[in-house]
Amino acid sequence: MSHKVLILGAGFGGLELSSLLDNELGDEVEITLIDKNSGFVFGFSKFDLMLGQATLPEVVLSYSDMTKPGVNFRQETITAIDPANRAVTTDSNSYEADTVVVALGAEFDIAATPGFAESGHEFYSVPGAIAVKDVLADYKSGSLVIGILGQPFKCPPAPCEAAILLDEWFEQRGLRSDIDITLVSQWKVPIPPSPDGSKAIVEKFAERNINYITEQIITSLDPATSTANFKDGGSISYDLFLGIPVHRVPEVVRQSGLSENGWVPVDHTNLATKFPGVYAVGDVTSAPTPKAGVFAESAAAAVAEHLVAQIRGAGDPRPFDGQGACYVEFGDKMVGRMNANFFPGTKPTAPFTQPSREIAIEKADFVTERRRRWLGS
Numbered sequence: 001m002s003h004k005v006l007i008l009g010a011g012f013g014g015l016e017l018s019s020l021l022d023n024e025l026g027d028e029v030e031i032t033l034i035d036k037n038s039g040f041v042f043g044f045s046k047f048d049l050m051l052g053q054a055t056l057p058e059v060v061l062s063y064s065d066m067t068k069p070g071v072n073f074r075q076e077t078i079t080a081i082d083p084a085n086r087a088v089t090t091d092s093n094s095y096e097a098d099t100v101v102v103a104l105g106a107e108f109d110i111a112a113t114p115g116f117a118e119s120g121h122e123f124y125s126v127p128g129a130i131a132v133k134d135v136l137a138d139y140k141s142g143s144l145v146i147g148i149l150g151q152p153f154k155c156p157p158a159p160c161e162a163a164i165l166l167d168e169w170f171e172q173r174g175l176r177s178d179i180d181i182t183l184v185s186q187w188k189v190p191i192p193p194s195p196d197g198s199k200a201i202v203e204k205f206a207e208r209n210i211n212y213i214t215e216q217i218i219t220s221l222d223p224a225t226s227t228a229n230f231k232d233g234g235s236i237s238y239d240l241f242l243g244i245p246v247h248r249v250p251e252v253v254r255q256s257g258l259s260e261n262g263w264v265p266v267d268h269t270n271l272a273t274k275f276p277g278v279y280a281v282g283d284v285t286s287a288p289t290p291k292a293g294v295f296a297e298s299a300a301a302a303v304a305e306h307l308v309a310q311i312r313g314a315g316d317p318r319p320f321d322g323q324g325a326c327y328v329e330f331g332d333k334m335v336g337r338m339n340a341n342f343f344p345g346t347k348p349t350a351p352f353t354q355p356s357r358e359i360a361i362e363k364a365d366f367v368t369e370r371r372r373r374w375l376g377s
């Protein structure tokens, strides 16, 4: 009988894992991949949606395009996870498996920031990015503030990229001189493990007249006065507020007993949870890597190697390497790259390669390659 693997969530981590296990194990494994959505959207595609540079059908990877007979995709919403029994309930089915991998990502807690729902906007979700597109279309002047509302959050360079891309977008429309752009960040520098990448971003901010307030986190908005309040006192006024919402594990994960202190703890070598046969990868975990797709992918690779060795009873799986190449948009179709290394137990590093059109092409190839690898089409 083949080994049953149930993968919860068909995002960066779940898609990578299903494709690796299918390629490596074929008939030796029965893979079921569950997601509530009909397709996957890369995080960075939300910039394209927000700026009206692409429509949703242009950026979505539809699961219906999957041509992998070894992967049984089910579009269902997971309503309960029983990790002790490796049993999962959805809105239309129930499942049991030899191995369960939780790859359900992070969701947003808009209500955690008082005033945000009433007077701010977010571009981190697909509906949020699409809604911001309409807001931007009507925005002609004033103070635009981009603020980070909690830690950890997905893709640490993304708020900086948003500031740079918005600067360019307003410039192209002849509106930039009437708009102040400010980024409020909790860190001293844009990307702490990457001094060179941080320097390049700060130089870009200076060149493009983007205000950069450091070591401040925004805890509430006052809709009556259009003021964002800092945790340590002080505030900033805004006409348009774009916030990076507080993140949390999906409710179904919280209720399962898998999470502790907000996230799912995992063994840093093989991403195993405390429940036998249950693993977790990506944003849902408290692994010592940033919340980014490339680390969900390297975690999935570690789980895949581990499972292949376990199922075959042979092999020497490598531990999770905590590595990933992060692309950073610099405007003018230029993209830089940070080769981040968050190997558990070592000091994180992220050497930076200066922005170029070549790296922009490499980023486009990254998308094409994943579409082929994950969907087979």
Ligand SMILES: Cc1cc2nc3c(=O)[nH]c(=O)nc-3n(C[C@H](O)[C@H](O)[C@H](O)COP(=O)(O)OP(=O)(O)OC[C@H]3O[C@@H](n4cnc5c(N)ncnc54)[C@H](O)[C@@H]3O)c2cc1C
Binding pocket: 008, 009, 010, 011, 012, 013, 014, 034, 035, 036, 037, 040, 042, 043, 044, 045, 046, 047, 076, 077, 078, 079, 103, 104, 105, 106, 123, 124, 125, 154, 155, 158, 250, 252, 281, 282, 283, 284, 291, 292, 293, 294, 295, 296, 326, 327
């Ligand atoms: C603006 C922006 C820019 C970004 N840029 C980059 C970048 O350049 N590089 C990079 O590596 N990362 C980037 N990211 C981060 C990246 O998108 C995430 O870190 C990554 O998608 C996490 O992968 P994951 O597999 O953990 O979760 P996800 O990809 O979020 O997948 C989780 C899946 O679980 C599904 N799900 C959740 N709950 C349920 C449920 N109850 N039932 C069924 N299905 C469920 C969801 O539908 C989703 O498909 C960016 C993110 C944003 C917002």
